[in-house]
Amino acid sequence: xxxRIGGISGRFELMNRNEATADRxxxxxxxxxxxxxxxxxxxxxxxxxxxVRRWSHDLGIHYSTDQDLLQRLASAIAAGEIxxxxxxxxxxxxxRGGGGRVDPVPPGPKPGPSPKPNPKPAPVxxxxxxxxxxxxxxxxxxxxxxxxxxxxxxDKDGVADFGKVTPGSYDVTAKKPGHGKxxxxxxxxxxxxxxxxxxxxxxxxxxxxxxxxxxxxxxxGATTRANYFGFDHKTNMKAAPNGEYWVPVPDKGTLTMxxxxxxxxxxxxxxxAVGKETELEIHFAFKxxxxxxxxxxxxxxxxxxxxxxxxxxxxxxxxxxxxIKGKAKGEASLKVVCDGHDIGWFHIWCxxxxxxxxxxxxxVTTRTTAAAFDIAGLSTYMNDIYRQMLIxxxxxxxxxxxxxxxxxxxxxxxxxYPVAGGKFQENTxxxxxxxxxxxxxxxxxxxxxxxxxxxxPRAGARRLYWYVPNAGxxxxxxxxSIGHPATFIYYSDGLAARNTGAHEIGHSLKLHHPQQHxxxxxxxxxxxxxxxxxxxxxxxxxxxxxxxxxxxxxxIMANDPTxxxxxxxxxxxxxxxxYHQWKAADRS
Amino acid sequence: xxxxxxxxxxxxYRIQEADLQSAESSNLITWVEENSDRECAMAALExxxxxxxxxxxxxxxxxxxxxxxxxxxxxNAGQKQIIRAAYQRIPYEPAIxxxxxxxxxNARIDLREDLRGKVGIDWSFASPRRDAETWDYxxxxxxxxxxxxxxxxxxxxxxxxxxNDVTLLLISLADLPGNGVDGILKSxxxxxxxxxxxxxPGMPIAENVRILLMMREAD
Numbered sequence: 001x002x003x004r005i006g007g008i009s010g011r012f013e014l015m016n017r018n019e020a021t022a023d024r025x026x027x028x029x030x031x032x033x034x035x036x037x038x039x040x041x042x043x044x045x046x047x048x049x050x051x052v053r054r055w056s057h058d059l060g061i062h063y064s065t066d067q068d069l070l071q072r073l074a075s076a077i078a079a080g081e082i083x084x085x086x087x088x089x090x091x092x093x094x095x096r097g098g099g100g101r102v103d104p105v106p107p108g109p110k111p112g113p114s115p116k117p118n119p120k121p122a123p124v125x126x127x128x129x130x131x132x133x134x135x136x137x138x139x140x141x142x143x144x145x146x147x148x149x150x151x152x153x154x155d156k157d158g159v160a161d162f163g164k165v166t167p168g169s170y171d172v173t174a175k176k177p178g179h180g181k182x183x184x185x186x187x188x189x190x191x192x193x194x195x196x197x198x199x200x201x202x203x204x205x206x207x208x209x210x211x212x213x214x215x216x217x218x219x220x221g222a223t224t225r226a227n228y229f230g231f232d233h234k235t236n237m238k239a240a241p242n243g244e245y246w247v248p249v250p251d252k253g254t255l256t257m258x259x260x261x262x263x264x265x266x267x268x269x270x271x272x273a274v275g276k277e278t279e280l281e282i283h284f285a286f287k288x289x290x291x292x293x294x295x296x297x298x299x300x301x302x303x304x305x306x307x308x309x310x311x312x313x314x315x316x317x318x319x320x321x322x323x324i325k326g327k328a329k330g331e332a333s334l335k336v337v338c339d340g341h342d343i344g345w346f347h348i349w350c351x352x353x354x355x356x357x358x359x360x361x362x363x364v365t366t367r368t369t370a371a372a373f374d375i376a377g378l379s380t381y382m383n384d385i386y387r388q389m390l391i392x393x394x395x396x397x398x399x400x401x402x403x404x405x406x407x408x409x410x411x412x413x414x415x416x417y418p419v420a421g422g423k424f425q426e427n428t429x430x431x432x433x434x435x436x437x438x439x440x441x442x443x444x445x446x447x448x449x450x451x452x453x454x455x456x457p458r459a460g461a462r463r464l465y466w467y468v469p470n471a472g473x474x475x476x477x478x479x480x481s482i483g484h485p486a487t488f489i490y491y492s493d494g495l496a497a498r499n500t501g502a503h504e505i506g507h508s509l510k511l512h513h514p515q516q517h518x519x520x521x522x523x524x525x526x527x528x529x530x531x532x533x534x535x536x537x538x539x540x541x542x543x544x545x546x547x548x549x550x551x552x553x554x555x556i557m558a559n560d561p562t563x564x565x566x567x568x569x570x571x572x573x574x575x576x577x578x579y580h581q582w583k584a585a586d587r588s
Numbered sequence: 589x590x591x592x593x594x595x596x597x598x599x600x601y602r603i604q605e606a607d608l609q610s611a612e613s614s615n616l617i618t619w620v621e622e623n624s625d626r627e628c629a630m631a632a633l634e635x636x637x638x639x640x641x642x643x644x645x646x647x648x649x650x651x652x653x654x655x656x657x658x659x660x661x662x663x664n665a666g667q668k669q670i671i672r673a674a675y676q677r678i679p680y681e682p683a684i685x686x687x688x689x690x691x692x693x694n695a696r697i698d699l700r701e702d703l704r705g706k707v708g709i710d711w712s713f714a715s716p717r718r719d720a721e722t723w724d725y726x727x728x729x730x731x732x733x734x735x736x737x738x739x740x741x742x743x744x745x746x747x748x749x750x751x752n753d754v755t756l757l758l759i760s761l762a763d764l765p766g767n768g769v770d771g772i773l774k775s776x777x778x779x780x781x782x783x784x785x786x787x788x789p790g791m792p793i794a795e796n797v798r799i800l801l802m803m804r805e806a807d
Contacts, residue, residue: 329683352683355614355647357654394651396618434783434791442803454621454629459657460690481783481790483715483756507786510715516787586717588686588724 126202127162129154131174131190131209139209142176146195167199174207215255216298216336216344217283218268218322227279227321230271230349230388231543232578234560235524238266257335257345264526267333268346269579272326273353273390277311280346281542282322282336284315298338307332307350326350349579353390354587357461358505361398362468363444366410367417367424370400371466373493381498382505385564385575389582393505395464398455401444412439417471424469424490434480440467441486460588461485462508464501468492476500479507483586499571506565506577509585514566515555522584526559533558545573591620591631599624603632608639614647617655630659634667637674650684653691660694672697680706685721689728698732711744714753716760723760731764738768745772751781755796762800770804773797 127146131139131154138158145151147170152160154174173191190207197203258265272278284295295315302308307330311323324334329352335345360378362371375397382393403409416436419426425433444465448457462485473490477500480486487504489497514531517523535558540546547561547570555567560578568574577585592600599620606613616636621629633655640652656663656671663671675697680688685707692699703725713720723744729737745757758776761769776797783790 352646353611354683355650357651392647394615394618396622430785430788431791434785435795438791438796438799442799446803446806452626454625456621456626456658458618458654459660459694460654460686479786481755481785482752483717484759484783504786510718512784513786516784586715588717588720 124164125167125197125199127165127170127172127197127205128202129160129162129172129174129205129207131158131160131207133209139174139176142174142209144172144174144207146170146172165197167197167201169194169196171195172205172207174209176209215285217285218270218280218334218344218346228270229273229276229278229390230269230577230579230582232269232271232582233266233541233543234527234563235269235579236262236264236267236347237526237559239264239526255342255344257333257342261331261333261347262524269349270324270346271349271351271388271390271579271582272308272324274326274328274350276353277323277325280322280324282315282320284318298336298343300334300336302332302334302348304330304332306330308334308348310334324348347579349582351390351582351587353392355392355394356509356587357394357396357458358464359396359398359448359457359461360464360466361401361444361448362466363440364400364402364404365406365413365440365467366404367413367471368467368469371468371492373397373466373497378493378498378501381495382502385502385577386505388577389585391509391585391587396455396458396461398448398457401447401465403440403443403447406443409439409443412436417469421471423471424473426474433478437478437480437486437488440465440488441480462505463487464489464505466493477504479504482507482512483510484508496571499574502575503564506581506585509587511565511581511585513555514557514563520580522565522580523557523560523563523578524580527557527563527578530557530559531555535561544576547573589627589631589634591628591635594631595620595624595628599628599632603635606636608636608641608644608648611645611647614645614651616648617651626659626662629655630662630667633659634670637667637670640674640678642678644678646681646684649678649681650687653684653687656691657687657694660691660696663695668695668697671695672699675699676702682708682721685724686717689724693728693731696732700729700732700734711747714748714750716757723757727760727764730768738764738766738772742772742775745776751779751793752784752790754779754781755783755791755793758793758797758800762804770801773801773804777801 127149129144129146129152131142131144133139138154138156140154140156140158142154142158142160143151144154144160146162146165147168149162149165149170152162154160171191171193172195175190190209192205192207195203195205258267261267270278270280284298295318298315300310302310302324306328308324308326311325312321315322326348328350330350332348332350333345334348336343360373360375362373364370375395379393379395382395386393413436415432416425416428417423418428441463444463445457451457464487467488468491475490476496477487477489477491479488485508487501487508489501489504491497491500512518512522514523514528517528520528532552532554534552535547535550535556537549538544538547538561544562547568550556550561550569552558553567557563557566560566560576562568562570562573562576563581564575564577565581566574591603595603602623603616603620606616617629617633620632633652636648636652636655640649652674671691675692676699680703691697707721707725709722709725710719711722713723716723723741726737726741726744730741741761745754745761748754748757754776758773761772774797776793779793779797782792783796785791
């Protein structure tokens with residue numbers, strides 16, 4: 001017995017054809033489950049037609065347990081959507097070898113309305129979708145959608161079997177979190193439009209899933225500090241407390257690089273010298289090896305292109321060294337684009353690297369003795385800091401300048417020790433301090449100018465003096481005034497003294513304390529406004545050490561506590577300049 | 589004077605082997621002085637002057653100009669002629685204008701005609717040590733007694749509002765000799781604007797001017 005019911009007649013034919021080799025007719029294929037499935041798809045409830053029970057038995061449907069099903073089936077029959085035929089009388093119509101359409105004459109429902117005259121048989125097709133990744137391996141758990149057929153998950157073999165479907169045309173897509181964007185090659189689509197699923201066919205669709213272009217992080221730090229210049233993650237820091245860098249958090253969605261370079265999106269700044277390379281770390285936020293194809297699919301754009309260029313031709317690992325080279329003085333942004341989407345960026349400050357001369361000497365007066373210092377160590381320390389702003393400090397050891405016989409200077413100097421047995425500058429005023437330092441500098445310059453033998457001073461050089469009072473000093477060092485070429489260090493060589501020296505040289509390059517900042521030229525507002533605020537702890541990164549909490553201080557920015565121009569008490573970590581300072585510093 | 593004749597062998601070797609295309613050689617003259625004496629350093633300077641080309645590393649060229657400025661007082665006429673030729677051979681580069689003009693100025697090498705139209709004129713800078721190509725150029729012109737140059741420098745100082753910037757400009761200007769400079773300095777003898785101390789107001793301009801004038805008198 002066979003039954004033809006509306007839209008599934010084509011399937012019936014197909015099955016008959018397939019079964020024909022067994023020289024028998026597949027009967028009773030429309031079993032209880034299939035009937036249920038069919039009715040769910042094609043029939044509406046509420047209409048009942050008399051006589052439907054007559055065929056229900058053949059369908060394995062029992063009135064006592066499937067009343068609703070019977071009612072829906074009856075409704076479909078009443079609507080003329082399905083035909084029920086007594087196929088016990090029709091097997092001879094199947095042609096052996098297939099190809100012929102089964103076209104039994106429907107008897108029409110009994111009882112019920114008359115069937116439509118000569119209805120066309122309902123066709124049947126199959127749709128099977130297989131999803132693989134770029135390596136040809138099955139992708140399990142992808143959601144495959146085929147238009148009105150709905151969605152199915154792929155199994156461990158990457159297969160989503162839609163089974164018997166209505167012939168037609170379907171848009172087939174595959175999606176899986178972390179995957180799925182279209183690529184450029186037609187063979188690499190994860191979406192196919194208007195896939196024909198013809199009547200009587202079994203259509204196989206192959207889709208390819210790609211690892212999605214996840215966000216990319218730049219230069220959380222190079223592997224070694226010596227391989228890059230300046231790094232700034234403070235200028236564009238997020239407004240929200242504990243704002244999280246948008247990279248390398250994966251699956252955050254599409255980003256768009258802001259038009260302005262100072263949007264507080266946690267975009268980073270990097271400095272690079274004209275004609276020099278800098279190494280950054282690039283980090284694609286993928287899981288496992290799936291990132292590799294997307295790495296190759298990403299493009300790197302420097303805007304404007306005349307400022308710098310990308311040196312690294314190809315990224316082959318999700319965490320790798322990424323090199324750029326400065327081309328001309330200016331500012332630019334580098335963004336990574338994947339499938340037309342921005343997935344990460346940073347900003348570039350490019351300048352001509354400048355070598356600034358600093359002559360170093362120790363001053364001997366009636367109140368100081370010669371200080372020993374290691375010029376090479378001092379040079380290494382300072383250049384590790386000033387390279388951030390593309391400045392190379394060229395230090396020359398001028399040895400000792402003996403001013404102990406300068407009586408005029410001694411008089412001025414005495415005013416700096418007003419407290420009996422007290423330290424240098426104890427209970428003094430800024431005015432007398434500056435007057436003495438100016439006098440000492442003038443005397444030292446005059447002494448050096450008189451030299452006819454080595455070491456001789458260099459024209460236009462800045463001056464760094466070790467003035468180490470026998471009685472000790474109230475402070476670590478001083479620059480005569482902002483931008484003045486003369487700087488003093490008040491205690492013996494060592495980490496603290498060098499750090500102070502670097503700080504004071506900053507003043508010589510016209511940089512201010514954050515507390516004395518003018519406008520926003522050296523510190524963005526969100527940094528200087530965090531002065532006098534309790535400092536939170538910061539975790540270490542691979543560009544900067546961690547820092548601990550600290551009480552509020554008038555000259556420490558909670559948002560950038562280790563800035564060299566502030567008063568961070570841990571000298572070993574007070575060594576950072578940011579973009580505005582790079583740009584503001586004197587360069588001659 | 590040939591450096592080969594007066595410098596220690598190790599220094600001679602270093603001078604001969606120095607790659608002027610490399611920034612590693614920028615400190616050559618200072619290194620030579622540190623490892624020999626001033627005479628040897630000046631001979632090395634002469635040698636470098638003959639070897640420099642337009643493609644030499646910019647920092648090498650920059651510090652060559654500084655060495656010229658530093659040894660200017662003791663350079664002889666022949667050395668100055670070699671240095672002048674080097675200046676003419678190497679295109680002017682604004683990024684190193686400070687030492688470029690300092691060398692010309694201290695050595696009193698007159699390249700004014702060569703430079704006409706080649707130096708960008710922009711008086712908008714604030715500090716005499718940043719983007720101050722125009723200031724560097726006019727200091728040189730004034731040192732060479734170019735008519736109007738000193739007036740232009742004085743006008744820049746007069747147009748400057750910041751007491752700190754005025755102080756820095758006057759300190760820079762005071763490097764030039766002459767009564768004209770004295771006159772400009774004296775015009776600020778009563779200026780109570782102050783320099784910026786690192787922790788607050790610094791010395792008044794008037795006090796700095798007093799010191800600068802005192803130093804000039806001592807010279």
